[in-house]
Amino acid sequence: MPTYLCHGFRWTRKLIRIFVILEDLEDAAPDWIVGRDSSAVILERIKTKFDYLPQRLPHQPAEEQSEAQSKHQQEQPPPEQTEKKILHQDDDLTVPPSRVPDCEDSVLVNRTSAVKLLEEYDPEETAISARPFAYVADHVIRIDLSANLLEETAKYDALVKERNEGNWFEKLRDELQADASIGWYVVVNGDEERGVPEYDDEDDIESDVTEQGKGADEGESEPQPEQQTTSSSQQPNKDQLPVPSRVTNQPHSLRHKISRAGLRRLFSKKEASG
Numbered sequence: 001m002p003t004y005l006c007h008g009f010r011w012t013r014k015l016i017r018i019f020v021i022l023e024d025l026e027d028a029a030p031d032w033i034v035g036r037d038s039s040a041v042i043l044e045r046i047k048t049k050f051d052y053l054p055q056r057l058p059h060q061p062a063e064e065q066s067e068a069q070s071k072h073q074q075e076q077p078p079p080e081q082t083e084k085k086i087l088h089q090d091d092d093l094t095v096p097p098s099r100v101p102d103c104e105d106s107v108l109v110n111r112t113s114a115v116k117l118l119e120e121y122d123p124e125e126t127a128i129s130a131r132p133f134a135y136v137a138d139h140v141i142r143i144d145l146s147a148n149l150l151e152e153t154a155k156y157d158a159l160v161k162e163r164n165e166g167n168w169f170e171k172l173r174d175e176l177q178a179d180a181s182i183g184w185y186v187v188v189n190g191d192e193e194r195g196v197p198e199y200d201d202e203d204d205i206e207s208d209v210t211e212q213g214k215g216a217d218e219g220e221s222e223p224q225p226e227q228q229t230t231s232s233s234q235q236p237n238k239d240q241l242p243v244p245s246r247v248t249n250q251p252h253s254l255r256h257k258i259s260r261a262g263l264r265r266l267f268s269k270k271e272a273s274g
Contacts, residue, residue, distance in 0.1 A: 002100075004107060004187045005147055006118055007156055008137030009173050009180035016134060019176070023049070031130040034106050034119040034189070043113045050172060054114045054165045098144045106189075107140055115172070116140045123190040135187055136176060138169045143186075153184065 017030040023045050028038045047053055102108040107118055118135035139156050141147065173180055 001191075002105065002107070002189045003143045004118055004189075005141050005143055005149070005152060006116065006135060006137035006185050006187060007139040007182070008116075008118075008135050008169075008185065009177055009182045010133040010185075011136050011177050011180070012133045013130065015177060032119060033117050033134050036106065036109065039106070039110055039117045042117065043110055043115055046115055046172075047113065050175060052166075052168050052171060054163070054168060056112045056114050095145055095147070098142050100142065100144070105142060108142060114138060114168075118187045119189055120187045121190050122188075135185060136172070137185075149184070 013030065016033060019025075020028045020030045020042070025041050025045060028041045029035060030038075033039055033042055102111050107116055110116060116137045116139075118137060118140065120131055120135070139159070141152060169182070173182060
């Protein structure tokens with residue numbers, strides 16, 4: 001159940017569908033834009049359509065390793081404090097880094113894009129297929145355990161000041177959702193894949209199909225009349241003879257138009273076949 005803290009705005013589903021249609025994005029699913037294919041297509045079109053978006057150069061493995069090392073060194077306390085922490089694990093108050101790499105996260109996989117797309121989803125929800133909005137963000141962090149909101153907002157403000165890229169995100173907001181407010185949101189995605197339910201055994205599928213077919217056959221089949229032992233001299237009573245369902249379903253006047261000779265021929269055929 002991925003949880004994210006993001007700085008951005010809500011993008012309503014109606015405007016998402018309009019954007020996908022007008023931009024002719026056949027590979028994008030407007031009801032689930034966080035999917036790998038959908039997010040890649042939408043973000044690429046946003047990048048080309050709005051040329052004022054800042055460019056994010058892809059990180060090289062060496063750069064990522066050096067950044068991780070520098071970050072780890074900054075978070076490490078002085079040696080004398082480290083010795084104290086080793087004495088007992090309850091003294092370590094730092095939050096461990098996420099075990100999920102960015103390449104395996106459906107949101108952070110688009111790290112080369114200045115814009116990130118997010119979806120909130122509850123797997124127990126059965127009334128609607130998707131929430132009426134998604135999220136467009138310029139800053140996202142994944143929360144596996146906890147996060148200090150004041151620290152994260154301070155880091156974001158320092159990053160924006162360092163990059164000095166102008167008010168491009170406000171311009172993008174005006175293009176996609178002019179009436180939306182930009183702020184901080186906690187987004188919970190209960191199921192990243194949203195896969196179609198599958199049967200555990202093929203026999204379950206066959207049994208379901210067999211039961212459905214059996215029910216349809218029983219509803220459409222005609223009841224067979226009981227065998228009666230009547231001699232040729234006996235006259236069958238029309239009121240006592242069962243009538244097939246297709247005749248019974250017809251108006252009452254039509255049933256009485258059937259002649260007695262026709263009924264005798266009908267049941268003589270039934271007895272002969274029996």
